[in-house]
Amino acid sequence: MLILSQAAWSPRAAADLDKLVGAAKREATRQAMAPVTDLLLLLPHSPASKAAMKEADAMAAIAKIARTHGVFLAGSAVLQAEGAAAPQSLGFLVSATGDVLLRTEKISPDLIEGFSDTTSAFGKPAEFPVAKLPFAQVGILVGEDISYAQFARSLAWHGAEIILNPCIERTDANFEMRGLARFGRAGENCAYIAAASPLTMDDDGQTVHLPVATAFYHWERQEVRALGTETFVIPDVDMEALRRARATPQKSLPAILRADVYGRGYKKVAASVNAAPTSRQGWLDFAAQQIAKEKQAVGPQRQTYEEQYDVLVIQSVPRLIPLGANNAREIMHRNLDEGLELAGSRAAVPSMRLVVFPEFWLTGPGGIGGVQRTVQDLERVAITYPDPIFDRIGAFAQRYNVYVAFQNFEVHPKLPGRVFNSAFLVSDKGDLIHTYRKNQCADVWGFLPDTTPGSILDKYLDAFGYEALFPVADTPIGRLANMICFDNMHPEVAYGLRRAGAEVILHSSSEPHGGDGRRAWDNARRLRAYENGCYMLSAIDGGEYTSVDADTMTYFRRGHSRLVNFDGMLQGTVDGPGPVVFRGHVDLAALRRARGNPRTNLALWNDPAIYAAQYRADIGFPSNGWAGDPYENPYLGASKLREVIATYLKNGIYVPPATAMGADRYRTSDQV
Numbered sequence: 001m002l003i004l005s006q007a008a009w010s011p012r013a014a015a016d017l018d019k020l021v022g023a024a025k026r027e028a029t030r031q032a033m034a035p036v037t038d039l040l041l042l043l044p045h046s047p048a049s050k051a052a053m054k055e056a057d058a059m060a061a062i063a064k065i066a067r068t069h070g071v072f073l074a075g076s077a078v079l080q081a082e083g084a085a086a087p088q089s090l091g092f093l094v095s096a097t098g099d100v101l102l103r104t105e106k107i108s109p110d111l112i113e114g115f116s117d118t119t120s121a122f123g124k125p126a127e128f129p130v131a132k133l134p135f136a137q138v139g140i141l142v143g144e145d146i147s148y149a150q151f152a153r154s155l156a157w158h159g160a161e162i163i164l165n166p167c168i169e170r171t172d173a174n175f176e177m178r179g180l181a182r183f184g185r186a187g188e189n190c191a192y193i194a195a196a197s198p199l200t201m202d203d204d205g206q207t208v209h210l211p212v213a214t215a216f217y218h219w220e221r222q223e224v225r226a227l228g229t230e231t232f233v234i235p236d237v238d239m240e241a242l243r244r245a246r247a248t249p250q251k252s253l254p255a256i257l258r259a260d261v262y263g264r265g266y267k268k269v270a271a272s273v274n275a276a277p278t279s280r281q282g283w284l285d286f287a288a289q290q291i292a293k294e295k296q297a298v299g300p301q302r303q304t305y306e307e308q309y310d311v312l313v314i315q316s317v318p319r320l321i322p323l324g325a326n327n328a329r330e331i332m333h334r335n336l337d338e339g340l341e342l343a344g345s346r347a348a349v350p351s352m353r354l355v356v357f358p359e360f361w362l363t364g365p366g367g368i369g370g371v372q373r374t375v376q377d378l379e380r381v382a383i384t385y386p387d388p389i390f391d392r393i394g395a396f397a398q399r400y401n402v403y404v405a406f407q408n409f410e411v412h413p414k415l416p417g418r419v420f421n422s423a424f425l426v427s428d429k430g431d432l433i434h435t436y437r438k439n440q441c442a443d444v445w446g447f448l449p450d451t452t453p454g455s456i457l458d459k460y461l462d463a464f465g466y467e468a469l470f471p472v473a474d475t476p477i478g479r480l481a482n483m484i485c486f487d488n489m490h491p492e493v494a495y496g497l498r499r500a501g502a503e504v505i506l507h508s509s510s511e512p513h514g515g516d517g518r519r520a521w522d523n524a525r526r527l528r529a530y531e532n533g534c535y536m537l538s539a540i541d542g543g544e545y546t547s548v549d550a551d552t553m554t555y556f557r558r559g560h561s562r563l564v565n566f567d568g569m570l571q572g573t574v575d576g577p578g579p580v581v582f583r584g585h586v587d588l589a590a591l592r593r594a595r596g597n598p599r600t601n602l603a604l605w606n607d608p609a610i611y612a613a614q615y616r617a618d619i620g621f622p623s624n625g626w627a628g629d630p631y632e633n634p635y636l637g638a639s640k641l642r643e644v645i646a647t648y649l650k651n652g653i654y655v656p657p658a659t660a661m662g663a664d665r666y667r668t669s670d671q672v
Contacts, residue, residue: 001036001039002162003024003028003232003234004226004233005020005044006226007044008046009075009198011061014065018069021073024071025069025070038133038135040072040135040138041072041074042166044196045077045166047078048078048087049202049203054079055082059092062092074093074164075092076142087117088105088121091104092140093140101133102140104129106144107120109277111602113170116280116283123274123609123610126610128154129158139163140164141165142166143167146163146185146193149185149491152193153189153257157254157619159653159655167213169197169213174600177569178213184520185217186218186219186520190251191219197211197212243654244659249638255648256440256620256621257620260616262496263614263616269499270612290605298500299474308351309353309354310349310353310354310584311537311563311584313562313584314343315539315574316335316358319331319364320545321369323368325368328381332363333389335363335364342579343581354403356508356537357407358509361407365541366448375633378450383410383411384413403480405425406424407482409421409450410435415459415460415463419451420437420451421450422436423484434473438485438486439452439490439493440493441484441486444621444638446635449635454623455627457624459624459627470493470497480502481500481504481506482505483506483508484507488509488538491531495531498532499603503535504534505534505535505537507538507539511540511541513557513558525538525562529565533601540561543555543578559578566590625640
């Protein structure tokens with residue numbers, strides 16, 4: 001059983017902690033349907049109200065209490081470690097016999113508190129340890145560390161099923177987004193996230209009241225959260241449900257992620273820093289250096305740029321191309337006509353400077369109809385620059401003086417036989433200024449026979465270079481980058497674009513109606529914006545005509561296109577499916593101001609040196625898995641993905657579910 005506590009505590013007040021643990025044990029006994037043999041109590045973070053206690057003394061007191069009551073105790077506190085230059089926040093997990101199972105140093109600085117006179121593990125490689133308890137595999141991320149996707153990902157790759165997040169929250173502009181980050185970490189890793197924050201703290205004798213933030217997050221469903229001043233929150237932890245989900249190819253995101261693709265880049269830029277600062281002033285000085293370093297990395301700002309402008313997100317309804325149709329190009333141009341006409345109804349607004357079209361707007365969902373598409377099917381609807389489609393979109397861009405982002409399948413002469421799911425950016429002069437090729441796609445399930453760069457990674461890098469994985473265009477309307485559909489659920493993609501300088505991410509997507517997972521997808525859009533300090537413009541198709549000449553549309557595609565500000569706050573959402581021209585606004589001056597604040601510029605503290613070693617070639621979905629015959633799809637039946645999951649189960653990264661999964665019944669014929 002897991003219990004989360006909202007009660008403030010201190011390692012100096014051992015008697016009070018003993019009473020709290022005793023109360024938790026009695027509450028567990030009352031709530032349980034059987035004798036409680038394994039109880040884990042998560043305590044919130046305990047700040048130091050005066051001189052920090054020595055770590056050895058504090059842990060001895062905590063271990064004694066755990067042993068006395070026979071419970072697992074976890075939490076974090078500001079402690080003075082032996083030999084450390086300053087106190088630091090340390091996460092801990094102590095067994096029911098008093099053994100210290102986990103000791104986790106906080107990595108990020110104390111951003112919520114405006115920095116403090118503590119040090120941290122920032123800048124040095126982290127080990128991300130996980131403890132295997134009788135009922136779950138558990139890891140710890142202290143405080144703001146939960147906001148960093150790569151930290152949680154590393155714990156998942158070490159086997160974490162529950163990630164504990166002892167923290168101390170404040171009501172500020174980012175309070176809501178930090179909660180969404182916890183839910184995001186659960187969804188990205190198919191894991192549970194348990195957060196515990198105190199309701200009060202002592203500030204030099206004054207009791208300060210804090211917001212309610214204690215909650216238990218499911219990877220898809222609504223969290224169980226504290227509703228008031230209750231001392232304990234008791235969630236229902238269904239480990240078998242989690243283990244079944246992880247063993248299912250459709251939900252196993254830690255196995256789907258192409259770790260090697262991102263790891264190669266992380267290793268290129270990872271560099272150790274000097275020891276982390278040990279005082280608030282030291283952190284402030286270091287933050288100024290980090291801001292200057294980031295500006296230098298992306299290059300100087302343009303001398304002339306447009307600080308504010310309007311954007312159009314187009315939610316179109318395309319006509320499907322039947323499998324075997326001999327007029328695919330004709331249908332694509334009809335979709336192009338209708339899409340440009342829809343956008344043209346508002347593009348003439350003088351302040352309009354950017355138009356974003358959804359995924360599959362020219363071809364219909366999946367590119368071409370049919371149960372099992374082939375590479376040859378996709379080749380029939382793929383384009384290569386130059387092409388009449390580029391000419392027509394370029395003419396539209398020139399006519400309305402706008403930049404245009406759009407998606408289509410692409411073939412390139414450097415890699416014959418390969419069909420990429422690509423997004424393009426056309427300038428207001430009508431020129432193609434960059435091409436992004438989707439990194440995370442439905443190819444892993446065998447659904448869609450397109451080539452992702454990771455499937456032929458060595459060949460791709462030889463042809464285009466690593467920078468082509470995360471292209472960013474430096475334009476008078478900001479640094480613009482494309483991203484496609486499923487990339488949204490993999491935070492490494494948006495972070496790669498941010499590292500390359502992106503300020504506005506143009507997200508072309510195609511998303512059907514669905515139950516499980518929908519909340520996580522919509523949350524991820526806001527989270528990508530918040531984590532990276534980028535606008536997120538998400539254009540989603542709003543239905544389809546099932547035949548070329550149909551008069552009525554279906555609403556299998558859900559629409560709900562979204563505009564998300566750089567702080568993760570929603571600017572607006574289309575109310576439903578159907579064709580919509582959605583107008584929004586970009587304020588680059590406000591974005592750049594926010595990036596100058598080291599407390600809100602989270603990417604400033606996302607240092608690959610911390611986790612680069614975790615993104616190995618032997619973890620996640622393998623690179624170069626389709627380096628052979630481009631017309632022989634090796635991913636059918638999710639075969640490669642199943643191999644990764646089997647390896648995870650064998651190596652203890654995943655725990656096998658007690659019941660059989662019925663893997664042979666997993667279908668690969670669903671249209672994406």
